[in-house]
Amino acid sequence: MSLPAYLHQPSIQRILVLIPSSYLFYLNQGVALRQAFLKAGVDCVLMVDGMSDDSMRALLAGYQPQAVLSINHAKPPAMEGFKHILHLRWIQDNQFGQEDFRQQGQHAVSDICYLATTRLQNTLTVESRRFTGTLRFAATLAHTEAAGRADAVFSLVGYIPQTQLLNAVFQVNAQHQFTGWDYLNFLEQVQQDSLDTSLELLDQVVEVFLNLQGAAPQQMQPNALKLFREEYFRAFNRSRLMRKVLALGHGCRIYGTPEWESWPEFAPHFHGLLATPQENDAMFRSTAINLHNGGTLSHPRVFECMAALGGPIMANRTPVEPELGFEPGVHFVEYDLSDFDDAARALLDDPERRQAISLAAHQHVSRHHTWDHRVQQILTDILR
Incomplete structure (x- = not known):
């Protein structure tokens, strides 16, 4: 060679x-x-x-x-x-x-x-x-033995903005104002069942919303625009996913920064920060189904979970990236809000399939990522 x-x-x-x-x-x-x-x-x-x-x-x-x-x-x-x-x-x-x-x-x-x-x-x-x-x-491949029985059904590693940010009031004129919650209601109509964060369309989505409020992006301060383009989008998708997961009745371990504690419905499931690669590996391996939510499958949490030989990844649908070499149903399981329940139940009922997906993903990452x-x-x- x-x-x-x-x-x-x-x-x-x-x-x-x-x-x-x-x-x-x-x-x-x-x-x-x-x-x-x-x-x-x-x-x-x-x-x-x-x-x-x-x-x-x-x-x-x-x-x-x-x-x-x-x-x-x-x-x-x-x-x-x-x-x-x-x-x-x-x-x-x-x-x-x-x-x-x-x-x-x-x-x-x-x-x-x-x-x-x-x-x-x-x-x-x-x-x-x-x-x-x-x-x-x-990712770096884990070199320790994988755990046996999973301690949790679902786990999610990620960030969510403080819920208080959604209470921010934006004044258009003396007669009209709106809040972050109004933007989330608008996103409900735009996103529907999708949990994707469409980077290509972020500016257009924000502009349409502001125009409906009688405003324009040029009138907004940069920090306010960042809320609409980044923070509110993440709060919207993460909160919708968590509600869908928790409705299944199996709970969910949530890891990340303390902002999760500002959401009363999610705070009881928050387990804090994972600071080291070893802590991340242990969490991925002790979970039956690991969750990914974002705008790409090419994400650190995806690579790290697969490299750890953790429980299989369920990832929201995003545009296909052939260069990654990941195949849905082989290396991960796709979902959106319309079919999450069925996909999750089918995966939970089939431990052999979960093991096969984890192994295929680990082998692919070891060869390419x-x-x-x-x-x-x-x-x-x-x-x-």
Whole structure:
């Protein structure tokens, strides 16, 4: 078997990985990337982005990497003094902090720009010197024995905004105002049985709603628009899914940040945060059916559950992404609100099918979607 191209080249010796914050999601991802780079024979320093220009210059001059990989953030200004160092930007969200990546900012152009999902690549217009492509999330395979009997029927890992945000009042004029709840009522008509978050249509959905209220996006503050494009959409889909799941009578373990406790109907099912990869693996493996809700199947929780050989994933219907290689009914089970009950009951009644789906998914991830695969892609792209 021939070695990857980058292993024949001495030029990739050191890479600097910059995560956008010290939040545990980015820390765990950064550590996994670093371990995969080290395994590939490339030294890797992991840092939290946001240091001063002087500190960055000192780091670049002292460490002398051949490449810098920034998650979400644009090329650091200090890199302009190091023309020989490549900059790779990996955009994982359509918006991070106060920056909407759908709006072109005044940033230095990266040499390579990656988007984490097909939907992001189809939605964002990003410039790069060499090329722009897709670099998906991945997972590290669990190496411990899988648990036997499941402790829970359903589990969901995810974020939901505080329910109090829906009480926010938006004043159009002296005669008319509306709240976040009015927007959720509008989404009920638009979404119907779908739990998809359609990134391509977010702006249009918000504009139509605001126009019905006698307003326009241009009149709204950026923080208000973020509520309509991000927070309220997530609150809407997560709350509808949880009500559907709980109505089956088996309960559901909910993991994530404390915002779940602001929803009285969900608070009794909240089990807190899972900080480590080992905690995530144990949760996935002790669940009969793991739940995914989002705008793509190419999501960390999907890869991580499959890599852990956890209970099978039930995922809401989203546009097909052939590059993933996941087949419904083989590697996961699809649903929307109209058929969730039947699909869940059928899966619960068939433990052999659950085991077969989990095993097929684990084998597929091990062949295509580990952090080792992503690092091989990055290093190959650098040497194009």
